[in-house]
Amino acid sequence: MTNGTRRCVLYARKSTDTEDKQILSIPAQLSALRDFAERGGLRIELELTEACSAREPGRPVFSKLLQDISAGRVERILCWKLDRLARNPVDGGSLIHLLGKGMLGEIVTPEGTYTGTGDSKFMLAVLFGAATKMTDDLSVSVKRGNREIHKSGRITGNPPLGYMKVRDRPGFRGAGKVVPDPDRFPLVRRIWRELLVGSTTVAEVWRKAASEWGLTTRPTRNRPSRPVSQSHIYQLLESRFYAGEIPRLGEVFPGEHEPMVTPEEFERVQRFIRHPNGPRPSEHKFVYRGLLHCGHCGGKVLTGERHTNRQGHVYVYYRCSRRRPGYPMCNAPAPSEEQVTSRILASLESIHLDERLHQWTLGAIDWWAEHEKQGIHAQVSALQRELAEVDSQLERADRMLVKGVLNEVSYAALRAEIVPRAEQLKAQLQDPVTGIEAWRSAIDEAVTFGAVAGSAFQGGSPEERRAILARLYENLVVTDRNVAPVLRFPYAVLDGD
Structure with a gap:
């Protein structure tokens, strides 16, 4: 231009x-x-x-x-x-x-x-x-489908080193079956066995695996195979996948893949590699630790530091994590906890909406729904067609079982892949129908909570304050000691700044 x-x-x-x-x-x-x-x-x-x-x-x-x-x-x-x-x-x-x-x-x-x-x-x-809300709703539906996949004993994405995926049912998309990688499974299992004996160290096992045994990463479309790193060894030793388990968001599901070690052996290795002097808990609860982001270098976390002057007054600062040794240095000035709190309180005061604007907002949502009606109908039609195809696949599987074409094991495995997709489609079909009312409810809830958020934050405990921030804000960016809060939907709609 x-x-x-x-x-x-x-x-x-x-x-x-x-x-x-x-x-x-x-x-x-x-x-x-x-x-x-x-x-x-x-x-x-x-x-x-x-x-x-x-x-x-x-x-x-x-x-x-x-x-x-x-x-x-x-x-x-x-x-x-x-x-x-x-x-x-x-x-x-x-x-x-x-x-x-x-x-x-x-x-x-x-x-x-x-x-x-x-x-x-x-x-x-x-x-x-x-x-943004529609994107978030889709993300929830995908996560729900992923949970069903994990619950069936399979995983999404690539498996850890030593395993590979195969498409055991041609023509069906989704999570493939995880099987041992013939080239790497014996070598990774040897790492576990060496540590279970207890006569070596992780560093020594890594040296043997990389230089003597020839253990390499599995090649991908964009990255060739290369010798395994020591950090990779630590990562795989911390993965419960090797014990036949699939952890997901605080839940643990039994996997259908072949484990390398038993859960008891896994815990033995954890005790072996765990440092005996772990970090002691901090006496000061840093309210904003993990919630702030650096606007200068893009660092994801700003850590809390506690200082006491000669008079015994405690000052708390939040510094960019890239000021630590071993990281590219960031010279962003550190805001105090008082500065962060002051800016957040000012933001909380801005999300009050009077009744007239409240009703106007609900009318705007209705207006948007009318203009989106054609797109919503197209989305529903596409989902219904895909759901019909999935239902047809289930019916064909039932007929194949009755005719003896499929045995019960193959039939159960087939349903384990098709049924989660059907449930996911049914959940997505409900979203266009209930989405508008959900937004109306969200606006009503936001107006009510926005009126009391400031006082609740001021009088709340550190845990309560963190819960309020997590509910209200998408991000808290610190630039030159100034905090720029990014409100979540629907609170961003109420922002009067």
Whole structure:
């Protein structure tokens, strides 16, 4: 973008995520938007396309677009739907901010035009929040399906070193059967056996495995096989998968794969490698430890430090974890606990919504539901077709069992793969039906909780404060001792800042 002119930019995005299965492809979006622009008298001077998920901030083409808007080189954006622009509160908030400051004139979609007026910005906050909520709901459905897979004794993703996956039922997608890797299973089991004898160390076993036994990682499409590292040895020794168990979010399921050690042998190895002098618990409860993120270097965690002056007064600071030895040094100044608390209290004061705006918000959700009706029907139809196919697979499996084509073991294994998918589809079918009422309930709950959140936070214990923060905030970013809270949906809609 040059010549200093203000332009109308067409933005089209398609993600490879399942969230976008019912969204038009990029060529289809471009064709539809060109026709719309011609009918509406819009002049498209630049077309931007991107194949990237919008669940998290950081899309390169979109980020460049925001920079051009801030520099005054873009006057309006044309897109197929608002969720093509943003599916997370950070990107959505950036667009609303640019509209409010007058740096962006308008966002144009076939469904409507949004400007920097108060009503438009509030409507955008609701619609961007709804897009984020739909993504979150899909994530819940996927996690529910993954739990069923783990419950059946299988895993999602790649298995640990020493195992491999095979597709034991051609034609069916999903979690394959985990079987021993013939090249690596004996070597990894030898590591466990050597440590169970107790006459060696982890470092010595690693040296033997890498240099003498020839143990290497399993090659992938993007990464060739390479000698196993010492840290990899420690990771596999801490995995209960080798004892025939599948841990998942605090639950442990029995796996159908062949274990290398018994649970008792696993615990023996843990006692062998565990350092005898573990860290002592801290006397001070750092309220914000693990909740803050560094805005300078992107460090995920800011650790708490406790200092006492000569008068006995205790000061607590939160420093970037990359100030520790062995990490790239980050020189970001450390905020005090008082500074963090003050900024959070100011944020909590901003999420109060009076009754008039409360009712207006519910009306906005209803308006959005009416415009999304066609897309929701298409999504339901696609899910119903897939569910019908899954049900047909179950019926065929039943007939094959009756005819003797399948034995009971094969039949049970087949159902273990098909049934979780059927349950997942049924759960997703319920989401479009109940989603609107769920959003209404979420808004009602947010208004009620937002009115008392400040006082509850001030008078709460450290554990209660952490629970409030986890409920309200997507992220807490610290830059130059200033905290920038990012509220979750639907609380972001209530933010009066």
